[in-house]
Amino acid sequence: MLTNFIVALVERILNTSLKLDSTLIDKLEPVSHKRLLIDIRDWQQQFLLVFTEQHLHLYSTNEKQFDCMISGDIDTLIALKNPAMLTQLIRQDKLDLQGDLNIAQGFSNAFSAMDIDWPEHFSRYLGDAPAQQLWQIMQNAKRQGLVTDKKVAATLTQLCQDELKVTIHPLELDQFKQQTRQLKGQVAQLEQRINQLLQLH
Amino acid sequence: MNENQEKTTHFGYKTVAETEKASMVADVFHSVAAKYDVMNDLMSFGIHRLWKRQTIASSGVRKGHHVLDLAGGTGDLTAKFSQLVGDTGQVVLGDINSSMLKVGREKLHNLGLVSNIDYVQMNAEALPFPDNSFDLITIAFGLRNVTDKDKALRSMYRILKPGGRLLVLEFSKPEHEVLSKAYDFYSFNLLPKMGELVANDSESYKYLAESIRMHPDQDTLKSMMEDAGFEQTTYQNLTGGIVALHRGFKY
Incomplete structure (x- = not known):
């Protein structure tokens, strides 16, 4: 339940950021309704991220249904703030990626280009x-x-x-x-x- | 055997005629509908929102899905499902109680969720839908109020599509003795008083506490789901078993 509580807080922060940077909604449009599963190996936790029209949904889950899954240690996933690192991290076997690569890149590009005035x-x-x-x-x-x-x-x-x-x-x-x-x-x-x-x- | 002898069931700790239970439960929810959300937050200290989040996380719902939120009350789950299924999907908010549906419809309209939600007053024991209609059925804090639970589960099984899943979120049996005693004290002493103070209705909240104790425990409900035909049936205890989330699939 504690994980659920923290995830709910993070979801609220993400949705607040959508309101603060109105361009973010347009940037996330290409990944609308696509399910991105983020597997944080060293935490042994999986999180599902979905964008739907005006909202971001984030859940802690054991579901295996996804359009794209990225799996890696937390440090590796933080390094993804720079979208150019994606290919390099996959080559180094630090990052496992299944499904449609464009979805992970879509989320990464949108958040890295976030610019709140x-x-x-x-x-x-x-x-x-x-x-x-x-x-x-x-x-x-x-x-x-x-x-x-x-x-x-x-x-x-x-x-x-x-x-x-x-x-x-x-x-x-x-x-x-x-x-x-x-x-x-x-x-x-x-x-x-x-x-x-x-x-x- | 006397043919006139009526079948009986539980209404909290009371034994009542099966034919009377639905209307008695209806009276409870007519009475609490207006203050339902406030009381939920107050009674559960807001934790019901986390239980519902876990239900959505376990739903596997996606764009285009058809979802039935049974006993959906004031529409907490429907609001999220409506966003997740998108404009090509559909969510049916079903409840036996017209007052709850009215509150739910008003709340969802105020949230701007109108395009893909239908509101249907229905009895869970005889669901008014064709076979194989839904990808997902959820019933959150509703099954314990149903008179014939086995019949309701069979009805849900019938209208699920092959590959679809049923999620039952319901109060259950705490795993630890200490938690169980603290929970009993809270339910029978504090809960009715809170009901009286906030909703001016202690009887409905006394019924709530009693109906929770009369509801089948985790393993019994799992067996009931299996008897109704569900496969890969599992449950997950939440908050030490005070609530359990049961999951079953139709193949």
């Missing part, structure tokens, strides 16, 4: 000049925040990896994940083999 929306409540000023302050704060965030993250990473030695390097983690996947595959093979042997006897 925040000063315009703020101006309804504040007036033009204060809205523009508020927007500039927010942009500056965001830039400052990103710089600070990068610095803190780099310092913390160095501290945890090199000084305190409480975490492992990302490369070691990737290697571990790869080995775990290999092991999973080998166990599945072994299980299949044992089942075959059991059937023979």
